Amino acid sequence: MKRISILGSTGSIGTQALDVIAENEERFQVAALSCARNTELLCRQIEKFRPAAVAVEREEDASSIAAEYKDVEVYWGREGLEAIASMEDCDMVLNSLMGMRGLEPTLAAVNAGKDIAFANKETLVVGGELVMKAVRDKGVKLLPVDSEHSAIFQSLQGSGQNEIRRIILTASGGPFRGFSLRQLESVTLEQALAHPNWSMGSKITIDSATMMNKGLEVIEAKWLFDVPLDKIQIVVHPQSVLHSAVEYMDGSVIGQMGNPDMRIPIAYAFSYPDRLDLGTMTESLDFFSLKDGMSFYPADRDVFRTIDLAYEAARMGGSCPVVLNGANEVLVEMFLKGKIRFIDIQNILIKVMETHEPKYNLSIEGILEEDSRIRDDVRKMI
């Protein structure tokens, strides 16, 4: 029986993870759950999965949950997340938090010796070096849940010492694929939230529309697979059937395909190296239903300038990815609140990165400070 804690259990990944657990209760058990403010759903999850502990964002929510569920340990705030990430009766932590606030709980879980099912790319973007060092030191597994990184991970199974020539990181291209810069100027929030293939949280959906998501994934892939940036190629593939692939030095390309269903990578991370029989949950990929087949295009980096920003930030290293990510998190939030236009996200990011003076050898506190500073700066700019 594997005991799993879920950070972010009321989000898109969290709820799908609970689906997987519910269908495989002979293998998995929920150790702890956490959410920010969606306590209504959290309470339903508590009743169904009977976790030993939960964590929420606010103290008042913690109190009312504790009053209702006497046998559940209830934590709150940043420390609450870290408490359930490192609690004793737990084997694996699914980090499906949104944004870089997943960094500290990830480190807490790794340092407590937990395996991590990882769906929180911002954490590796800002703290890749620290996290990967802790993972190596503690000898835990960091198992990717992002569909692309899971695809790469699956394509690397059995590869032994074989050298990688290239990672092919596929991208749907989002709702604005083929748009010109001018067209991007007048797109609406509603359009930006309408992702063609995947149903996801709003932050990642906007990141997909700006292509920043793919930029962040490049940085995530660099850390997860220890591959230089120039070996990671973004390939736009609108049908999202090939989830990503690896080319080896003999020219052979191994890729993972499937219907866009996050329960496949979630289940794989939970049960790795075994696969679960998801017979009742997942439909087989019907190659014949792919009306336009599978098509592939280069990313338009002149329009979606977030891609070059991400490569450049990763190349520079140090505080650069921290600043890019922190600024992006604030800008997406402002766009979601209707305070800026869609195109402003990348325009302001370009300005921010142009003027940023990189700092190096950041500790965890240094990262948090840099993140906090850039968020203030960006808020002031608007």
Next chain:
Amino acid sequence: MKRISILGSTGSIGTQALDVIAENEERFQVAALSCARNTELLCRQIEKFRPAAVAVEREEDASSIAAEYKDVEVYWGREGLEAIASMEDCDMVLNSLMGMRGLEPTLAAVNAGKDIAFANKETLVVGGELVMKAVRDKGVKLLPVDSEHSAIFQSLQGSGQNEIRRIILTASGGPFRGFSLRQLESVTLEQALAHPNWSMGSKITIDSATMMNKGLEVIEAKWLFDVPLDKIQIVVHPQSVLHSAVEYMDGSVIGQMGNPDMRIPIAYAFSYPDRLDLGTMTESLDFFSLKDGMSFYPADRDVFRTIDLAYEAARMGGSCPVVLNGANEVLVEMFLKGKIRFIDIQNILIKVMETHEPKYNLSIEGILEEDSRIRDDVRKMI
């Protein structure tokens, strides 16, 4: 240093295998070579690769080669092939023979404890049970070289005990994809020999045009991967980029892609589980050059009736695949000689299989007898 013998060194696979060996002479050495009658090319290969032994079809060719190359052991005939397949100073035998005459040398090599690089599907079609039993008993490796089976094998690496839901065996569809039965009646030899993607020997090129090749590959896959027939799905994929794939029970599909270049699967079989750096030989797959993307269609079994014949023969087992294969070998030969029309190949096969009374528990002699009998019968029918 791995010492490799090549059965069929002057054919398409054989010459490409020698290219791979020539480019990797620090790893591989040629132990022995064989050909049927192309002794001119064989002599050039002897001079370049200095094998200890060679085998040819006819005694007179053996004599003249022996006179010219005093330090080479020269064998001839069926026994000659078996002698070099089982010779002492050899680690691996590449079987790139054409047709079921590869059966006895394969068994000789396996029984002598050699690993096999396998590019001779007819041998498994007629003798799969015997060959696989010998492979298990001797603990040798049978490494597929056919591009589809290599793709499946590559997709199975690192799969551990994970259950297979389906094997997706891709097919280019050959030069007559989309043709009606009526159109097939008037196609020419020249058209049948013009394969859209692969440059191969004439027997396999005609088999690709009739789709019998895919039928034989289904049977080969069943034996190589120990998978029931109903889990092997033929998917027509005209671009031949996805060389085949495996769907696991979680719905995840792992596939192998690449340019159509047989040196990739040959090199993989030679150096498994390592991959060779084929940097100078193989171009990277350019996803962006796939103008029509990758498309997928069901096979038209009403037109290409060889497919159902192959599934049915494999389902019946015993002598059925032997008879189907033997009849097909003769019919392809006759078509190549202009004695029958293209459509006659499948029409006569249908007749042959309708009237065949299956025999079971065939020994190797029984298989050879059955093969010989059906060849005579088919020759008499025309």
